[in-house]
Amino acid sequence: MRIARIATEDGPRPVVQDGHYWREVLDPFADNPAYTGRHHPVDATRLLAPVQPTVVVGLTHSGSRDDRAPHPQAFTKSARTVTGPGGVVAVDDDLGQVNIETELAIVIRRSCRRVTVDTALENVLGYTIANDVTLADQMLLDRTMTQAKNGDGFTPLGPWIETDLDPRSLSMSTHVNGDTVATASTAHLAWTVAEQLTYLTRYLRLGPGDVVLTGCPGTFAPVKPGDQAVVAIDGIGELSNPIRTSPMSP
Amino acid sequence: MRIARIATEDGPRPVVQDGHYWREVLDPFADNPAYTGRHHPVDATRLLAPVQPTVVVGLTHSGSRDDRAPHPQAFTKSARTVTGPGGVVAVDDDLGQVNIETELAIVIRRSCRRVTVDTALENVLGYTIANDVTLADQMLLDRTMTQAKNGDGFTPLGPWIETDLDPRSLSMSTHVNGDTVATASTAHLAWTVAEQLTYLTRYLRLGPGDVVLTGCPGTFAPVKPGDQAVVAIDGIGELSNPIRTSPMSP
Numbered sequence: 001m002r003i004a005r006i007a008t009e010d011g012p013r014p015v016v017q018d019g020h021y022w023r024e025v026l027d028p029f030a031d032n033p034a035y036t037g038r039h040h041p042v043d044a045t046r047l048l049a050p051v052q053p054t055v056v057v058g059l060t061h062s063g064s065r066d067d068r069a070p071h072p073q074a075f076t077k078s079a080r081t082v083t084g085p086g087g088v089v090a091v092d093d094d095l096g097q098v099n100i101e102t103e104l105a106i107v108i109r110r111s112c113r114r115v116t117v118d119t120a121l122e123n124v125l126g127y128t129i130a131n132d133v134t135l136a137d138q139m140l141l142d143r144t145m146t147q148a149k150n151g152d153g154f155t156p157l158g159p160w161i162e163t164d165l166d167p168r169s170l171s172m173s174t175h176v177n178g179d180t181v182a183t184a185s186t187a188h189l190a191w192t193v194a195e196q197l198t199y200l201t202r203y204l205r206l207g208p209g210d211v212v213l214t215g216c217p218g219t220f221a222p223v224k225p226g227d228q229a230v231v232a233i234d235g236i237g238e239l240s241n242p243i244r245t246s247p248m249s250p
Numbered sequence: 251m252r253i254a255r256i257a258t259e260d261g262p263r264p265v266v267q268d269g270h271y272w273r274e275v276l277d278p279f280a281d282n283p284a285y286t287g288r289h290h291p292v293d294a295t296r297l298l299a300p301v302q303p304t305v306v307v308g309l310t311h312s313g314s315r316d317d318r319a320p321h322p323q324a325f326t327k328s329a330r331t332v333t334g335p336g337g338v339v340a341v342d343d344d345l346g347q348v349n350i351e352t353e354l355a356i357v358i359r360r361s362c363r364r365v366t367v368d369t370a371l372e373n374v375l376g377y378t379i380a381n382d383v384t385l386a387d388q389m390l391l392d393r394t395m396t397q398a399k400n401g402d403g404f405t406p407l408g409p410w411i412e413t414d415l416d417p418r419s420l421s422m423s424t425h426v427n428g429d430t431v432a433t434a435s436t437a438h439l440a441w442t443v444a445e446q447l448t449y450l451t452r453y454l455r456l457g458p459g460d461v462v463l464t465g466c467p468g469t470f471a472p473v474k475p476g477d478q479a480v481v482a483i484d485g486i487g488e489l490s491n492p493i494r495t496s497p498m499s500p
Contacts, residue, residue: 055328057396075394076326078305080455092364095453113402114342114498138453143393144325146307150454152363203345203388204400205330248364 003028003126004160005084007046017042017160028161029109029125029208049084049157050128051107051209056082056155058103058132058213059196060145068190072199075145077213081133081155085239089133090152090246091225096137098243102174102219102231104186105130106193106212107161113205120194123206126163129239131156131231132213134220152248156231156241157211165235167193167214174219175230175238181221186233188217253278253376254410255334257296267292267410278411279359279375279458299334299407300378301357301459306332306405308353308382308463309446310395318440322449325395327382327463331405335489339383340402340496341475346387348493352424352469352481354436355380356443356462357411363455370444373456376413379489381406381481382463386472402498406481406491407461415485417443417464424469425480431471436483438467 002017003025015022016033022040025033056077083089091098109125132155138148167186174182191199196214200206223229225245232238252267253275265272266283272290275283306327333339341348359375382405388398417436424432441449446464450456473479475495482488 054330057328060394073392073394074396076328076396076400078307078326078454079329080304080457092452113496114500142323144310144323145394146324146326147453150326152455202342203397204328205402207330246363250364 001163002160003050003163005048005050006040007048008040012048015040047085047159049082050161051157051211053079053082053209053211055079055204055206055210056213057200057204058149059191059215061190064188064217065190072191072196074200075149077155078150081150081153083153083156083241085156085158087156087241088153088244089156089229089241090244092151092246092249094250095135097135098223099134099136099220100174100223100229100231101132101134101216102172102182102233103130103132103216104167104170104172104214104233105157106197106214108206108210108212109208111205111207113201115197115201117194117198120197123197124193126161127165127167127236128157128161129231129233129236130211130213131229131239131241132216152246153241156239158239159237162236171234172217172219173232174221175232176221176223176227182219184217184219186214189215191215251413252410253300253413255298255300256290257298258290262298265290297335297409299332300411301407301461303329303332303459303461305329305454305456305460306463307450307454309441309465311440314438314467315440322441322446324450325399327405328400331400331403333403333406333491335406335408337406337491338403339406339479339491339493341493342401342496342499344500345385347385348473349384349386349470350424350473350479350481351382351384351466352422352432352483353380353382353466354417354420354422354464354483355407356447356464358456358460358462359458361455361457363451365447365451367444367448370447373447374443376411377415377417377486378407378411379481379483379486380461380463381479381489381491382466402496403491406489408489409487412486421484422467422469423482424471425482426471426473426477432469434467434469436464436467439465
């Protein structure tokens, strides 16, 4: 099943794809989502970020199989950084180098803590693509990563959630202005989806719509204002966002 | 003005105190909040966390005037950690020492980035009390503080927001089971409210209802399941929460 969130004249609505139509659902996190009866042509709708998370958490030191020692590590990211397909990534001129990062994003289905590797996947609604935009120079200045990860539009999500997807070996790619600048696979991630959720939920609760950014296996690239960033994962699709100078930039 | 959020039979409602009554308002962040016409006796209502923030961000290395060098540092905290007066702080037996921390919390009124020391306070709705519960042993294991700050109920907020308050020199105290275990003043904080907002909004956007935990000037104390924690700040009030073993504890 493919789940999205679209702009309608009545506001954002969760939808499920049915051929050439998006069919509105009441609650995409329900076990059996109920349809409202309204539908929208796929080729005439604007996609939004597929969820509005309360918690956005990302794995660091998760870039290769060598990163498995000694244990995972994670950072939380402001939910105000989330944007959708086409949303502007706004960068400030005085904060240094900006990197885009193609990442598989886990979308959580229900409230969970202390999951085990055996039960972890029961809490997953599906997977989408995230661009974990990062200020590279700020990473060196702030061990908590707060300065590096929280600019306006720094977490593009989309284009939609795929619920029937095996996340273990998906091709990933990063593109700037039409050039392919990095390729990898989710198989290169240090930790599996189940291992990541087991680690995270030992310390914090995840709930419906929360998003876990699973790490960047070399899929990063520098960008600058004026660039168009595309992050892509096979089996999901691609997510395209413009990089612009922030109107708040000094 | 004193702003709270109360439980009603129709769900949580924002309210403003008027003598012995809480008067419902439509939008506590509006320049001139409009009243709905409904009111509730103060002595017959249950207080909730006064806001439901999207972003909870805390200052670290803010414990004394000596912490001013080289610059502020901050961590983000899951918004799912927020609870209100009386809400349970749930601790897991295998995660080590739990500390409570009395902190002045800034409540943000409107969307803002890149404020200056001169404009910062225009973006403040008022002040409440936070208990920034922290796993002391996890602080040593995780430089991002994700493991230390995000347990269930780890951000009690309340009892209400005071909008007409000078935050510069308020007495603070920390109490466990009725004993006063720490006292300090907001005058001991390394950075003023305006300086903190200037630092934070250089890197991230704050918006209505967001909360900044301004730092712990020695107002921490260890607690264990069964304890009752009270954090108090003169001019606001006190916030009391029970410490309990998490039902998720192994």
